[in-house]
Amino acid sequence: MELEAGSVVEGRVVRVTDFGAFVELPGGEQGLVHISQIAHEFVRNVRDFLNEGDIVQVMVKGRDAKGRLDLSIKDLTPAPEGAPPPRPRRLPKQSPEFENKLKSFLRGTGGFGGKGGKKGGKKKR
Secondary structure, three states: OOOOOOOEEEEEEEEEEOOEEEEEOOOOOEEEEEHHHOOOOOOOOHHHOOOOOOEEEEEEEEEOOOOOEEEEOHHHOOOOOOOOOOOOOOOOOOOHHHHHHHHHHHHHHOOOOOOOOOOOOOOOO
């Protein structure tokens, strides 16, 4: 069976990893459903959505540079209406102690890319 981009096939989940699930398709070929292609919502844990032995419908997205199949479950389900797009996660704010240490360090070195040391000191030869 020749699998082309856009084909919809049924397969069995044979392995679940932290980054996705491997699905065996008719004919014995396996492909990966990446964690980002499982559901429209944020997927923290693949095992919350898929388990080994599950039968799933997947869409063939294509093949990567090494010829491996890229699959999607998300592309077969309609996006929820009115749901806001996923927001990028913010980085945690640094502690004030860290900020003070960084400022002190930068003053002592003359800032980013500074020569460092005290002004008017002897030059090394």
